[in-house]
Amino acid sequence: MATIRLENIKKTYEDGTTVIENLNLDIKDKEFIILVGPSGCGKSTTLRMIAGLEEISDGNLYIGDKRVNDVSPKDRDIAMVFQSYALYPHMSVYKNMAFGLKNRKVPKDEIDRKVKEAAKMLDIEEYLHRKPRALSGGQRQRVALGRAMVREPSVFLLDEPLSNLDAKLRTEMRNRISILHRKLQTTFVYVTHDQTEAMTMADRIVVLKKGEVMQFDTPSVLYNHPKNMFVAGFIGSPQMNFLDTRIEVIKNSYFAVSESFKIRLSERMYDALSLYRNKDVILGIRPDDLHINNGASNENNPEKISAHIDIVEMTGSDYFLYGNTGNQKITAKVTAAVRFNDDTDCELSVDTDKIHIFDKVSEILICD
Amino acid sequence: MNSRKRLNHSISFTFLLFLSVIFLFPIYLVVLNSFKSKFNIVGSPFKFPNEDTFVGLENYANGIRMSDLMPSFLRTLIITVGSVLAIVIFTSMAAWFIVRVKNRATKTIYYLFLFSMIVPFQMIMFAMVSVCSKLGLNSVLGIIPVYLGFGSGMSVFLFSGFIRGLPHEIEEAAMIDGCGPLRTFFTVVFPMLKPTSITVAILNAMWIWNDFLLPYLLLGTQNKTLSVAIQIATQGAYGAIDWGGFMAMLVLAIIPIVIFYLFCQKYIIKGVIDGAVKG
Amino acid sequence: MEKSIKKYFPVFLLPALTAFAIVFLIPFLLGIFLSFTEFTTVDNAVWIGIKNYITAFTRDKNFLNALWFTTKFTLVSVITINVISFALALLLTRGIKGTKIFRTVFFMPNLIGGIVLGYIWNLLINAVLGIFGLDITYDAAYGFWGLVFLMNWQLIGYMMVIYIAGIQNVPSELIEAAQIDGASKPSVLRNVIIPMVMPSVTICLFLTITNSFKLFDQNLALTGGAPAKQTAMLALDIYNTFYGRIGYQGVGQAKAVVFFLIVAVIAFIQLRITGQKEEEA
Numbered sequence: 053m054a055t056i057r058l059e060n061i062k063k064t065y066e067d068g069t070t071v072i073e074n075l076n077l078d079i080k081d082k083e084f085i086i087l088v089g090p091s092g093c094g095k096s097t098t099l100r101m102i103a104g105l106e107e108i109s110d111g112n113l114y115i116g117d118k119r120v121n122d123v124s125p126k127d128r129d130i131a132m133v134f135q136s137y138a139l140y141p142h143m144s145v146y147k148n149m150a151f152g153l154k155n156r157k158v159p160k161d162e163i164d165r166k167v168k169e170a171a172k173m174l175d176i177e178e179y180l181h182r183k184p185r186a187l188s189g190g191q192r193q194r195v196a197l198g199r200a201m202v203r204e205p206s207v208f209l210l211d212e213p214l215s216n217l218d219a220k221l222r223t224e225m226r227n228r229i230s231i232l233h234r235k236l237q238t239t240f241v242y243v244t245h246d247q248t249e250a251m252t253m254a255d256r257i258v259v260l261k262k263g264e265v266m267q268f269d270t271p272s273v274l275y276n277h278p279k280n281m282f283v284a285g286f287i288g289s290p291q292m293n294f295l296d297t298r299i300e301v302i303k304n305s306y307f308a309v310s311e312s313f314k315i316r317l318s319e320r321m322y323d324a325l326s327l328y329r330n331k332d333v334i335l336g337i338r339p340d341d342l343h344i345n346n347g348a349s350n351e352n353n354p355e356k357i358s359a360h361i362d363i364v365e366m367t368g369s370d371y372f373l374y375g376n377t378g379n380q381k382i383t384a385k386v387t388a389a390v391r392f393n394d395d396t397d398c399e400l401s402v403d404t405d406k407i408h409i410f411d412k413v414s415e416i417l418i419c420d
Numbered sequence: 421m422n423s424r425k426r427l428n429h430s431i432s433f434t435f436l437l438f439l440s441v442i443f444l445f446p447i448y449l450v451v452l453n454s455f456k457s458k459f460n461i462v463g464s465p466f467k468f469p470n471e472d473t474f475v476g477l478e479n480y481a482n483g484i485r486m487s488d489l490m491p492s493f494l495r496t497l498i499i500t501v502g503s504v505l506a507i508v509i510f511t512s513m514a515a516w517f518i519v520r521v522k523n524r525a526t527k528t529i530y531y532l533f534l535f536s537m538i539v540p541f542q543m544i545m546f547a548m549v550s551v552c553s554k555l556g557l558n559s560v561l562g563i564i565p566v567y568l569g570f571g572s573g574m575s576v577f578l579f580s581g582f583i584r585g586l587p588h589e590i591e592e593a594a595m596i597d598g599c600g601p602l603r604t605f606f607t608v609v610f611p612m613l614k615p616t617s618i619t620v621a622i623l624n625a626m627w628i629w630n631d632f633l634l635p636y637l638l639l640g641t642q643n644k645t646l647s648v649a650i651q652i653a654t655q656g657a658y659g660a661i662d663w664g665g666f667m668a669m670l671v672l673a674i675i676p677i678v679i680f681y682l683f684c685q686k687y688i689i690k691g692v693i694d695g696a697v698k699g
Numbered sequence: 700m701e702k703s704i705k706k707y708f709p710v711f712l713l714p715a716l717t718a719f720a721i722v723f724l725i726p727f728l729l730g731i732f733l734s735f736t737e738f739t740t741v742d743n744a745v746w747i748g749i750k751n752y753i754t755a756f757t758r759d760k761n762f763l764n765a766l767w768f769t770t771k772f773t774l775v776s777v778i779t780i781n782v783i784s785f786a787l788a789l790l791l792t793r794g795i796k797g798t799k800i801f802r803t804v805f806f807m808p809n810l811i812g813g814i815v816l817g818y819i820w821n822l823l824i825n826a827v828l829g830i831f832g833l834d835i836t837y838d839a840a841y842g843f844w845g846l847v848f849l850m851n852w853q854l855i856g857y858m859m860v861i862y863i864a865g866i867q868n869v870p871s872e873l874i875e876a877a878q879i880d881g882a883s884k885p886s887v888l889r890n891v892i893i894p895m896v897m898p899s900v901t902i903c904l905f906l907t908i909t910n911s912f913k914l915f916d917q918n919l920a921l922t923g924g925a926p927a928k929q930t931a932m933l934a935l936d937i938y939n940t941f942y943g944r945i946g947y948q949g950v951g952q953a954k955a956v957v958f959f960l961i962v963a964v965i966a967f968i969q970l971r972i973t974g975q976k977e978e979e980a
């Protein structure tokens with residue numbers, strides 16, 4: 053049970069490259085935090101600094117109330133699950149899980165109880181006497197989780213634990229990890245490059261880019277109110293559409309205009325946009341917020357974008373439409389209730405309540 | 421398989437069979453003569469022993485007696501086993517340190533180890549003998565650290581190659597699981613090194629068991645090893661060498677090696693290949 | 700992590716490093732120093748400059764003779780060993796029955812120590828020459844070819860095992876692709892297999908060259924240098940200079956330094972050349 057605080061953390065490697073300039077994070081007790089970002093954003097480095105596997109070049113790291121910069125990994129009361137699982141190849145599953153407890157001189161019967169309890173929870177009881185190499189990827193992953201669990205650490209660190217698993221297993225393991233977090237009641241810090249994992253499991257998500265926090269908030273805030281184009285583009289699948297437009301004011305109404313469409317913006321945006329009259333901005337619309345105009349007039353969303361659809365992908369319940377408007381790419385996700393063909397023109401209606409407008413240069417949100 | 425291919429195969433097979441006979445012939449000849457009376461060896465070495473020349477195990481009894489073969493055998497065994505153990509343990513530790521702690525000093529040390537592999541023994545022979553004698557390393561147990569020093573070049577090289585391929589994460593997991601460096605090495609790293617440990621053990625054992633000059637110079641003829649015993653058996657007798665006993669000695673020297681080979685062939689071949697590929 | 704391991708330097712590195720320093724580093728440096736001195740023990744060395752080197756090359760005929768003998772021997776045995784062992788490796792990777800047993804037989808001589816090997820061949824060669832009333836000490840040529848045969852017998856199996864591993868590492872798809880492209884068997888061998896086993900060739904050449912050049916035990920046991928030191932190779936000649944002639948220790952050490960330099964240069968050149976071949980292939 054512990055909070056984690058990162059204060060002005062800096063990481064410079066021996067060769068002089070700085071991966072993290074100045075990182076600040078406040079992680080609450082029992083929170084499930086996910087660090088997400090593209091490779092090289094410093095997310096794993098951050099996790100490894102919390103673990104004590106990587107030295108901190110500058111700043112302070114607190115676990116609970118204790119500054120732990122110079123505390124060795126074994127004394128930080130943490131457990132870690134690695135991407136490669138890092139199971140001890142020459143030890144049985146049981147010994148793998150018991151190893152940490154044995155090193156801490158926990159009595160034998162207590163070790164036995166804890167290992168068996170964890171094995172039961174993770175459905176690996178029948179493999180306890182096998183060697184890791186005799187297990188499948190999913191089973192190894194569960195052993196790695198079990199090894200961390202039995203220690204009952206106050207902080208649970210997970211470094212891309214699911215990225216070596218196939219898609220189906222990944223979904224299953226996501227559920228298991230969520231349940232595990234609820235049962236264990238400890239702080240989880242989890243690193244992934246997969247935004248789906250982040251969205252489905254986290255209490256709060258840290259989006260990192262080049263060692264900087266782009267946004268730190270709950271999944272729904274990140275999805276509905278991204279602070280910048282990076283977060284907007286990173287979270288959500290398919291990716292948010294970014295369209296070059298110009299703000300024009302006609303008869304006291306604000307419009308986002310491009311060569312192929314002209315959308316009247318909702319009034320709540322007027323204040324924020326007053327500085328952007330006749331300026332280029334980026335219009336962000338999620339594919340989910342574009343709808344097919346199938347003849348029936350839609351009173352709420354009269355704003356339309358005309359587009360040419362090149363390719364239609366059926367995913368089962370939905371269609372993904374890939375095409376362009378003017379010379380800009382656009383993607384829409386619509387329900388599969390309507391049949392739709394490749395290479396057709398169509399009108400996509402826009403949910404103007406869900407539009408995001410970004411500054412073209414700074415890529416920061418102007419309003420949404 | 422078509423008939424041409426089959427013919428090809430049987431020609432090859434016959435050829436290989438013929439070659440095998442040639443390969444085994446020298447050993448056959450030694451075994452053959454080890455059962456003949458000593459006066460019938462030099463004159464007619466190819467003849468099969470007959471009633472007159474067959475002496476049973478007499479040569480073996482003489483061979484064992486005249487050269488203190490049993491003590492020499494035991495000494496060689498102690499030296500080989502002791503040195504191999506020391507080499508496997510200490511060079512794997514050194515290699516792990518060199519690989520995991522990367523700085524100028526460890527790099528230099530690593531290259532010094534590599535360098536030692538190409539230096540001929542004669543280059544350091546004289547100075548080494550006097551340094552080691554001064555330090556009292558000229559005894560059966562004292563020679564073990566000497567072998568550790570000579571064996572460390574190749575062994576550090578083989579171990580570091582393997583350790584470089586090991587994932588860091590397992591050691592990190594061990595550190596999080598509460599191990600210091602020593603326990604990490606012995607409970608987690610060392611067991612993972614097993615394939616290389618076997619290779620290192622076999623390559624060094626083959627060398628140390630058969631080595632002649634180093635034990636001859638350091639231990640002399642008092643504490644002779646097997647190779648030294650055989651070499652001096654041909655010298656001390658003032659011309660009248662007991663060839664029968666000597667043949668028996670050669671056979672006795674080969675037997676343990678052949679047994680060892682037949683039991684550990686898989687590992688020996690693997691050791692040779694690993695040693696070569698990484699060497 | 701690195702930092703915590705670093706503190707354990709004395710435990711991890713010191714045992715091997717100390718032994719290494721005592722038996723190799725110090726004697727190596729001492730050896731270089733001694734080659735410029737006159738001495739009978741390391742304590743009474745007197746600096747005499749390069750006089751030992753001059754003696755080794757001018758007044759001591761044995762050294763140049765040994766150098767020439769060793770070079771000839773190395774050349775002949777390196778070629779024969781590698782050609783034969785490569786051919787055997789090709790034969791033994793074609794699925795002929797008994798392959799395993801043949802491999803076992805061919806490899807075995809390698810395990811026998813040099814001294815024992817030397818006496819086994821001493822018996823055999825003298826037995827053969829005995830038919831003509833001769834023995835191995837009669838002519839240096841007998842000793843030379845005796846050593847070549849012995850070396851082949853000892854090392855063919857070893858090199859063969861390495862070549863087999865190399866050949867087996869050639870992906871079968873590659874050979875199949877070449878066959879589909881219409882390559883004949885010799886062409887597959889020349890254009891696919893040999894370039895792909897270049898790493899094995901490098902290592903086998905390296906091993907045979909250095910082993911042949913540094914040969915001692917077998918030389919001592921087979922001929923002991925007889926007749927008249929004509930068949931003494933470099934290592935044996937150096938040994939004889941050290942321990943056979945009082946007051947010549949300095950010359951022996953100078954010879955040893957030259958010996959070391961030759962081996963080092965050969966190893967370096969050879970690895971460079973075949974290393975390049977590998978890259979081209």
